[in-house]
Amino acid sequence: MKLADKYISSFKSVLVKAPSRREELFDALEAKGYRRKLPPTPVITRWCTWLETGSFHHQHLNAKLEWLQETEDDSAMIHTLKKICGKVELKEQLYKIHGVCAGIASAIKTLEKRDLPSCDVWLLLQNVLDLTQDVLGRESQKLIAYMEGRHPAISFWNDVQYFDPRKANQFIEPGSDERLPSTLNSMARMEVGIHEIRMYKSIRTPKIIQSNSAH
Known part of the structure; x- marks a missing residue:
């Protein structure tokens, strides 16, 4: 899932310390009927957070792709993110992450008891x-x-x-x-x-x- 991992980390970088980008994203999410909510933050030592972040991106991917197409932001990070989003493998990998997220996250939490x-x-x-x-x-x-x-x-x-x-x-x-x-x-x-x-x-x-x- 290397492409999905790169997408998740790139999306996180795009939104860090960028209130204007976050507002643009919120508007795009709201226009599609989603809550004005940022993706979960993956923590390297907590595997569940990465799965949950990938699942979130899968569920909101259409709104995010539309935002990237319409934004006037011309930064290098946005260009990198657009390049990643143009690959068919991204949708496939996010779909698979979403498919295993609930079961594996639940198992991990149980095994931690x-x-x-x-x-x-x-x-x-x-x-x-x-x-x-x-x-x-x-x-x-x-x-x-x-x-x-x-x-x-x-x-x-x-x-x-x-x-x-x-x-x-x-x-x-x-x-x-x-x-x-x-x-x-x-x-x-x-x-x-x-x-x-x-x-x-x-x-x-x-x-x-x-x-x-x-x-």
């Missing part, structure tokens, strides 16, 4: 992976490779499901005499979404196959 169970971390990352595959397609291959083999906690996350009482009942075969101990069963009262059950089963299946083949 304390005492988050490891099984929840794994499921959350799997949901993010599904999202990036849907929106980014082949561009998500690096994340897929990382999650499937290079992540340092991959073995632990593959095994931790066996000790999660919320999911343990789902691994008992229908009609089996196997039962969870009452002490463990009393902990498994939280309602579990079907997507989580499917995810845990998909994680567990390769291990079952590997175990059977070993015998």
